[in-house]
Amino acid sequence: LCCGTSTESPPLQCVLTGRWTNDLGSNMTIGALNGKGEFTGSYHTAVTATTNEIQLSPLQGSQHNTNKKSQPTFGFTVNWSFSDSITVFTGQCFTDKDGKEVLKTMWLLRSRVDNIRSDWKATRIGTNIFTRLNLKE
Ligand code: BTN
Numbered sequence: 001l002c003c004g005t006s007t008e009s010p011p012l013q014c015v016l017t018g019r020w021t022n023d024l025g026s027n028m029t030i031g032a033l034n035g036k037g038e039f040t041g042s043y044h045t046a047v048t049a050t051t052n053e054i055q056l057s058p059l060q061g062s063q064h065n066t067n068k069k070s071q072p073t074f075g076f077t078v079n080w081s082f083s084d085s086i087t088v089f090t091g092q093c094f095t096d097k098d099g100k101e102v103l104k105t106m107w108l109l110r111s112r113v114d115n116i117r118s119d120w121k122a123t124r125i126g127t128n129i130f131t132r133l134n135l136k137e
Helices: 116-123
Strands: 018-024 027-030 039-044 059-061 073-079 086-095 100-112 124-133
Touching: 027 059, 039 073
Parallel strands: none
Antiparallel strands: 018 027, 018 124, 027 039, 039 059, 059 073, 073 086, 086 100, 100 124
């Protein structure tokens, strides 16, 4: 076994606020929660379904159990600033056995299509796993 007992204390709760990166290489920042569990933030996607130039985009969401059970569920919406699309994410914040926080999410990406006949191809679905980015401020 590699490293023996860690001297770092694991987070007791899984906290959404902070910087996160996912399995696609996208990064997001989630701000402080207000008293109702609502938050805003920004999302820098690593990929796009469009040919547009990627730009930082705003997100807003909310989480459950602000001071009750740990490992809260949450959801947020990203209103892409460089396309006509919207993505909604839903997920849960987990703390694994090593105290590492992970966000397990599913998403729906709605693209704009020109007419109702094209509606069938307007929605993509997927999963993303986020881990905390611990870069120096
Ligand atoms: C668009 O292409 O119109 C906007 C960008 C969409 C990026 C998607 S959202 C789901 C998936 N997870 C990411 O981090 N990026 C892609």
